[in-house]
Structures are given as C-alpha cells and as structure tokens.
Amino acid sequence: MEHSAERVVDTVKADRRRVLIITALVAIPLIAWTLTQMSLLSFGTQILNGLSFGAVLFFLASGFTMIFGLLRIANLAHGGFYLMGGYVGITTTLVTGQFWLGLIAGGLAIMVLGVFAERVLLRRIRGLVKPEVLLTIGLTFVIGDLSLAMWGGDPRTVPLPGYLKGPIQIGDSFFYPKYRVFVLGLAIVLAAILFYIDRRTKIGAIVRAGVDDRETVAALGININAVFTIAFMFGAFIAGMSGVIGAGFLALLPGQDFEILLFALVVVIIGGLGSLEGAVLGAAVVGLIDSFAKALVPELSFFTLFAPMAIILMIRPNGLLGKAP
C-alpha cells in the first residue's frame, strides 16, 4: 500500500520532468534564435537539421533502451550491431538494387546475430554486469574487425533510390535533402509502431511489466526467457536497420561502432534508461542541441554532447526520466 503511494509520487515527478523536457525542446531553439540574428528560414532549417539527426539517434537509442530496460543489459555491442547492419544493408542494396531490401536485410542479419549473442553468450552471464561489459565489448571488437576484413576501411554510404536522392526544392532558394525528411518520417513511423506495441498489445504489457518487475512476470507463468529473446531480437533488428539508415547520411567506417555507442548512451541518459518516450525526447533534445550548438558556438562542439549529459547527471544522478535506484 505504501509502495503504491510512492509510485504515485514517482509518476507525478516523472510527469513534471516530461513537461520540463518538452519545455526545453521548445526553449532551446527559441533561445538560440533570440541570441543570434538567424533568419527565419535558416532557423527553421536548423530545427529540421536537429530533428532529422535526432531521428537517426532515435533509431539507435530505441533498440538500446529496449534491451536495457527489459534485460538490464547495457549492450555495448550496440555500436557494432549498427556498423555491421549498415554494411550488410549496403551490400544487399548494391546486389539487389533495392534500398528497402537492404534496410530489411541489415535488420535481419543483426537480428540473427542478436539471437546468437543473447542465447549463446549473454544468457550464461545474466545479471553479472562486469562480465557483460567485457563480453559485449569483446563482441564489438570482433564485429568491427570482421567488418573491416570484409568491407575494407573506406567510408561507405548506402546507394539511395532516385526518389530519396538530392534536395527537395521549395521556391527558388529553399533546398532540403529528401533523405533527411524521409528519415524523420521513418522515425515517426517507428515511434508510432513502438508506442502502439508498448501501450496497446499484450506483448507490450508483458514487456512493460517485465521492465518494472521481472519476478512478477515470471510468477504469472510467462516464459520470461522467451520474452527476453524476443526483446533482444527486436532491439538488434532496429540496431541493424539504423545502421543502414545512418549510412545514408553519416557514412560508415571502422571505429564508428564506439562513436555510435556514445551517441546512444547520451540519448538514453538524457531521456532515462529503459523508457521509450525517453528515447524520443532524448533524441530530439540531443539532435537540437547538437544542431544549434554547432551553429552558435562551433568551437565548443566537442562538448555539446557530453557537457549536457554530465550536467544532467550531476543534478539528477538518475537521468531525467530515470527512477531512483
């Protein structure tokens, strides 16, 4: 009974934080705008830039946060998943000429890899955080090195279909890359699907219950191991797919696995680990901060990702939407 009272307090606090973040989402661009004499057009373009970069980050972070939330595994191989998924996608697209096939193939390949990693490797050390760290980093090394052996070290991009290439032109002077708009749209679709699964389906309910209290779910007679595997599969699928999507505007190259992992970490920290809406908000906030900071204080761009993360963690040691330990 007292337990549920604490929960109510938690929910109220979480709501307050949500309001705060949304305020921040609006405030960052507005402050940026008033600070500079940015034209309305370029202001709008920078918002689009921030959001479309955020869309890629959301793809990355949603898989990561799902795996963390349910399995409590900080899957440090996520960057490796991204990298290899991207490479598989590129090759598939080159061979078949179909971007969509590449997208799916990248996701499927990593899904298979993910099932292997979860069932064969990670299951043996469930709950042991330090072995998990060593194992997932080891996996990243192997994935990264094999990718280098197979695809070489040159930066690679995914060949886009004609309708996603080049800019959209509005009027005489406004250009915006079609692909960025497409990625933004795709992220919205993915978010909608994830929210639907999470809020409206039985599996979503099980997953949510599992995030809160694994023992209870197991006690209800649900095969929690199967749920874990499915969640890991799904997370890995999104990670692989995000590699293909990311390859469309960031280019894939060796060493990017760890860079990408950092991005995923920053987003989930700002949003709170294990929370879907956290991933949405975190991705948008990070994307916008990145975009405007580069424009306003370019020399500080080394800090624009990590300084906010450090400050947030200093003030709120459990992340913005995170619950107390």
Place this chain on the structure above:
Amino acid sequence: MNPLRALSLTRRVQLALLVGALVAGMVLPHVVSSFILRLVTLALVSALFAMSVDLMAGYAGLVTIGQAGILGTAMYGVGYVASKTDGGIALQITVGFVAGMTAAVIFGLMAMRSSGVYFILITIAQGMIIWGLASLLVNITGAENGLPGIRRPVNIESGFRYYYATLVVVLICSLALFVVVRSPFGHALKGLRGSETRVRMLGHNSAFLKFYMFLVSGFFATVAGILLVYLNEFVNPTDVILGASALPVLMAILGGIGTLIGPFIGAFVIVFLRNWVSLRVDRWQTLMGLTFILVVLFAREGLVGAVSAWWHKRIDGRDGGVSSVLHEPEKREAVLSESG
C-alpha cells in the same frame, strides 16, 4: 591471522610466485630485447592504471570509464611544462601531479552522487569532456598534434633505466594499494559495493566516501599518467579517448576484478595482444575480442579467479579462504546494483 595459516601451502606457493616474479622483473632487461622491455614497461604502467580503476570498479563496485581523463590530465600537465615552458623535471612532475589531482577532485565532485549504471555514464561524460578540452585548447594541448619535446629525466633516460624506475614506482604503488584495500577505507569501499544504502545506514556519508575514493584512486592514476608520459615522451588526445578509459576496465575484468593481481595480469595480456600479437596477426582485434568473450564464458571471475578456483579444487581444498598474496579473499563476483 595466525602464523601457521600464513605458512599454508597456498601461501608458500604464492610467496614463491611473488619472489619469482620479482626476480624475473629484475633480470628481465638482461634477457629480452629493448622492444619487449618497452612493452613490459608499458604493461607495468597500464597495470598501475588498471589497479587504480579496479579500486573503484572492483572494490567499490563503481565502474568508471573516464579514468583516462585523470591520467591524461596528469600527462598534459607534465607535457605542457616540458613542451611550452623551460621548467625542469621537478616542475613538470609537480604540475602533472597537481593537474591530475585537480581532475580527480572535479571528477569526484561530479560523480559522488551517482551509482550503478549512471556512475558509468557520468564517468564516460567526464572522460569525453577532458578529450574535448584536449582537442579544443590548442595553445595548451597542441590539439591533434599533441605535445612534443617531452624528455625523460637525464639519469633514467634509456629504456633500460626507465624500466627499473617504472618497476620501482609501480611496486611501491602496488604495495600502497595492498595496504589501501586492507585499510578501514578499503573496507568501506567494499561496503559500497555490497549496498550503498546499507553503508549509509551504518553512518557513512557515501557521497563523501566516493569523493574520497576518487582522490585515492586518482592519485594512482596520476602516478601512472606521469610514468606514461615519460615513457611515450608524447601526449595527444588519443590518450584520453573513450578507448583509453575502457582499456583499464577491460584489463581488470579480464584478469579478475576486485583483486590487485587481476588487473596486473590483465594489463600484461592486453598490452601484449595490442602491441605484440598485433605484429604477427593481422586480425588481432578479432583475437582480442574472442579472448574477452572466452574469458567471460569460461572464467567468469577473470583469469585469476579461474586459476584460484582450480587451485582450491585440485590442490588445496582445505585452504579455501585465502587466494593470493596480492589478492583479496572474496571470490564472488559482485552484482552491480542498478536502477531502471
């Protein structure tokens, strides 16, 4: 502990191993090439660095992936004086030391309220901020070009002498760490690993304890930084990237986290994989990754844990409590408490 127990078979073997290692360390420069000697020197420095990380990650259960920030700041302190001013060795070391400890203080203040996975994340951010500063402050750090012109003190200039200097410093520091983990403070750290709430309920100010931990651990990281910068005679932002902070953690886990000998062994394995095996094997990264995976699967408590388990099972079943001379008794892997 009674003297009889100290003379047990396990103890005697441990003592023999320790003496053997010391003798090997003393005669090594006379038998191996100067290249191998450099690698051993690097491994010794890495071992000290990994032990400083293990004090947090292994003993206190607070995994830091930003310790290269402290190490690197000390390196830059030395490098700045050596490269940009005409300060002598004494001034270089002093500035390096003060710089490293300042970083430790700031890191401590930032992270002392965090725990579990959030502790990992804030330390990552700290390391990356130091990396950002190293890349940004061109006039102080030389950014990508780094700081050239750092030279070892004249009397320990050769690789041969520098090895002995490193050996002595690392031995003294290991001894100091041996005391630290047995001290009341060391016990408090172990308490933190068990349950931070419980430690608080017993009357420890856990935030301050963590801050204090950063100072003690940062001290050893700073010493390692000063040793490293004179070994390489160079410092550049790559010394403070995420990978540089992750390596000591991997070394500790690989060797056996929560022990002092573990990071030592892990450091040697990883340094030789990265610098020696890589000369022979093109796909050395795959090999390193596989090593990590196999160790996790077949020696969950690291190499030291596996050897010690085997020893207790086969040779010395009765003498269960004691593991290694430089090794704390507990054998169970602590499960990091996290929050969701």
Place this chain on the structure above:
Amino acid sequence: MRKTIRKWIVLAAVLALVAAACGDDSSETTATTAGTTATTAGTTETTAGGTATTTGGGADMFTELKIGVILPLTGGIAGPGADARESWELYFDTNGDGTTVTTSNGVNITYVMEDNASDPAVALTVATKLLEVDDVDIVIPGILASTGTAVGDALGERTDVLLLSPFSCNDDFTQRTPLEGYARPAGWSCSQTGKAFAQWAYEEQGYRDIATACTDYTFGYEHCGGFADAFTQLGGTITEQIWHPLGNSDFGTYATQMNELDVDGIVGLVVGGSAVPFVTAYSDFGVKNRAPLLAGVTTLDQSALRGMDKEVALGAIGHSHWSEGADNPSTKQFVEDFEAATGKIASYYAAGNYGAMEWIVAAVEAMSGPEWTPDLMLETMKDGLVVDTPFGQQAMDDEGAMVFNVYINEIQEREDGKLWNVPIFTYENVDQYYGRDRDEYLTQPPYTKDFQGTGVGG
C-alpha cells in the same frame, strides 16, 4: 653485470676504431677487413639502433637498406592505410621479388610493415620495435599528422635513422622549426597547394569573394591559411571562415550556414570519414547551386570518392598535387598497375607511398660509398634529384619539402562509370613558398585559426 657488458662494448668499440684507422692506408685486402670492422664500430656506437651498412664482397657500396613502414591498418583510417599497404606491396612485386628490391647499383632494399591502429601511442611502440628489433634505417611514420608528430619527436635525437613522411604535411616540419633528419619525398606542405589554387581561383575564374569551411585543427588551419593568405594577397576577399570539428559526420548545420553566404565559391577541407557526408551535404542542401565547392586534397580523394554518390560529387572542383586522371606517363602507369592489382583507382595515399619508395630508390641509385647514412641520403635527395613519381616529376628543396605540379581537378565520370579526379589546369613546379620570398614568408607566424594570412580578418 650490465656495467661490465658496457665496459666490454666500449673497449671493443675503441679497438675497432683503432683497427679502422689503421686500415685506411693499407692495401685493398686490408681495406675490406677494415671496412667490416668499422661497421662493427658503428654498431657499438649506437647499441640500440644499429646500422644497415654491411660491406659484402669488398665492393665500395653498401648493400642493404631496410625501411620500416608504420601504417594505420586498423582503426578509423584503415581505408587509406589499406591503400598505402597495397602500394608498398605493388612496388615490391613490380620492381622486385615481393620482399626485396635490388637497385641498379646493387643495394637490396627490404621493408617491414606494422600496424599503428591509428593511435600515436601504438605508433611509438611500433617505432621502437622497428628500430630495436628490425634495425631499420628509414622510418615512414604513418598517415595521420598525430602519428607523424609522435614518431618524429621520438626519432628527433636519432642520428642513425632517417624519417621520411609522404603525409605529415605540417608546414613547420620544413619551415620555421625543421625536424632533424627529416624529409617528405612524394609529400607536401599543408599550405602549399592552396597557394596555387588561390591563383587559379583569382586569375582563371575571376573569383573575388570566397568563404572557407575547413576542419578545425592544424591541417585545416594550414590548408585554408595557404589559400586565404595567397587569395587576399592577390586582392580577393575571404568573407567568412567556418570551422567544423575533426571527425564531424553531420554537416547539416554547416551546410545551412554555407547556404546563407553570398560568395563566388567555398573552399572546403575535410579528412577521413567526414568527406562523404560533407560533400553529400554540400550537394543535397543545394549549396552547390549557389557556390561551387573548391575542395582540398583529402576531400575528393579516391578513398572518399569510392563511397560517394555520383550525382553528389560530379563537377566538384578539387586541387591537389595528386590527380589520378593526369596525363603523365608515370601517373598513368601507376594508376593502371594499381588498378590491375587491387581493382581500385589509386588514391593519394597509395600514390604517396609508392612515390616515397621511388624517391628512396632514386636516391640510393644516386649514392655511392661504403656506408649509408641518413645525412648522405638527405643530401642526395636535395641535390637536384628529379624523380618520376605517380605525381609526375618532383624535386626536393633544401629544407626537405617538395617541388611539384599542382593540379586543379574536376570530378568526372570515367568510361566505366567510376568517379575520378581529372586535371583541368596545372601549375608546374610549385614550391612550399609558392610565389613568395622565403625569408619574408618566414617572418609570418604559422597559420592558425587566428592567423590566416595578413589580409584576412581585422
């Protein structure tokens, strides 16, 4: 114990020196012995380093030379590293038996190649290995400026080793604070090509207002600085300088900023993995429709073009001392050979290593004498040697920097559909002070973010 060993070594060295001195005025047979002994003396002098010099069979020419090559075969710039590796293999396969190349005057050149994982600290360890274990005479210190600086600094006091770097282009290595025993055969100075490019932009294109968008580190400062300084000296204006961080991969923000500029062209420089997203953003954000991209060396290099979308890159203008489409016999030959061996069009990284090796061989063939020394080799290289490299004909100035052709390239589609750089204009014999008086030039500070030439800014 160690002290005793040392004593013996010193004693042996003294004896050897005496023997060598005695041998000078003896008959030919004695001279051979003396030569051998002298070599031993040399070895003892530098116990750690050693020397390649061995006189075999009594000839008056050294016979062995060993090169240590440090390359980023793993890590962030493994792509260029692979090209570089393949060009070494190509050289030794084409001109030798795969491991040894014998020069026309009978010197056997071998090489040892090691991976530095794109990390200066590893490069330093590897350099120790090359010097101590392999006993190399020449070190090629990797591709990144940071590894070059680290290894260069470590070798600074070694008089028995030559440091040759086709890639570390920091101006001051051959200008204000030159490195001892260092040269950059088939290399360049970071600000060198931009000076000729500025002339082309001003004189041939009639551009007057230019903006720059270079990477925010030394290479970017010097590269853009070379252009900006020369362009403003000619009378042009640098209206805006955008600096983007090293390793940046989302160029949306910068493209949006570039879109607001009213200029004749934008000089852009990015390295490594940033090239593809930079050029893509330049095109996709429509910046291309307002001002042409005037790119530097690494931005439109093959290593980046291979991963780039055709429409994005076609028509972009680059400038470099390397042009895979140049109409030189030596360039054509190299590009053909490299493609036959690897299936790839040669990049600047491939050409640089191959060219460095051609320089070494040319220098050795021009050398004589019983002993190889770094100084002798450097002097030979600087002494009017002209070498046919994949870059075309090159010479070295007194400071160890290169004099070469600068090509203004356009990205075109080859018959087989691959993109490549084709020269549309050539400046010949461009030296590192191009168009400037050396002494006057050196009174300027090196290019930094704050100093981009006297005519830029305030």
Place this chain on the structure above:
Amino acid sequence: MSLLVEEGQRWAVIGPNGAGKTTLFRAISGEVHPTEGRVELFGDDMTRAAPYRKAQRGVGRTYQVTELFQELTVEENLVIATQAVTAERFCFWRPVRMAGELNEACTSALEAVGLTGARHAGVSEMSHGQQRQLEIAMALASNPKLLLLDEPAAGLSAAERKLMKGLINGLPRDLSIVLIEHDMDIALDLVDRVLVLDNGQPIAEGTPDDIRTDQRVQDVYLKFD
C-alpha cells in the same frame, strides 16, 4: 502519533502487517523523510537529516530482512560498521589489523552477541540465526545510544528465538531500544513500554501488562490471525 523514548528505556512497537511499524523505523532512521511531523533525536530536530548523520549521532538499526554484506567476512562487516562513526573511515594508510581501536570494537561487539569464533567466516556461509546475531553486532559496533531492532527473531527456530531473547535482554541497560516484533510473547517480555499500531494509527500504549489485557489490541490481532 507520538513516541517518546527516554534514555535507557526499552520499547516495543507491535501491530499487524501493514500497520506502519517499519515505516516508523524508516522515518526515525532517516531512510524516508516524513511529509509531516517531526523526528527529534537526542534533543535536536533531525526530521530531514540524512540517515548517515543520524547513525553518526547514535542511531543503530537492524532489518526485518537480513541486510549484511554477503560476500564479505564477519570481521569485514563489523569493520565497515565500526569505523563509520569514527575518523578511521578515512584511514587508508594502514591495514585494519593494525588499527587497534577498530579491532577492539569488533572484538567486543562479537563478544556481546556470542560470535567470537566466527570472526573470519564468510557471511554467506553462516546460518540464518548467526546472521541475525551479526546484524545486532553490527548495530552495536557503532556504539549507538538508540537501537532500532526490526523483528530480530524473524525466521528463527524456537530455540534460536530463545537465544535471541536472551541476547537482547543482556544488552547494556543504558542503551535505549525500540523493538518491532510480531511475536507478542517475545516483545512483551523484553520491554518497559509498548506501542500498538494498526493501519498507521496508534491504538494503544502502555506497559506490557496493560497491553496484554487491552481489548482493542486483542481485537486487532484476532482480526488478522
């Protein structure tokens, strides 16, 4: 509700499950901060003080569910508890074995609960009963003025319960004790005063004899048992 514990007094707080006994303890020891009301300790208002401050002022506490450092030894557990309230906790320059004061404190705490022989045993290898004893030793190790015991006999066998009862009875008389106990027989034998809670509200307070005969208490207990 108010609870005034005088120096050296022994209290029992009893009541059915969910009556709020443990919450009361949590408020006293500082794990939760009450939304209203005050916690005054040793003459000072410490309502919102952090738990470690209260512990340093002299509040010792045991838990309903054993909370020990399972992977450490008995001695290590005690050292962590003992040093917490001394300056020793910042000492990193000498091993515990050389810190005499700390050693003695551990020894006397072990003696007080009768665990001297198990000093170097690993906690996880000890029986449940021994672990409960160790908990009390840990609470005693920091030399508290007020000891909060949350169901010290929970999960013990009848014989062990008797032992525990004796142990608590033998604690120094100047130590104030508040005890939560489900088992009325144990609770009422040990204490001077009793507080009965139900549903977060006090329903009775008095000497053990008063409580034994109190009808409301009987009702409450009958309702649940």
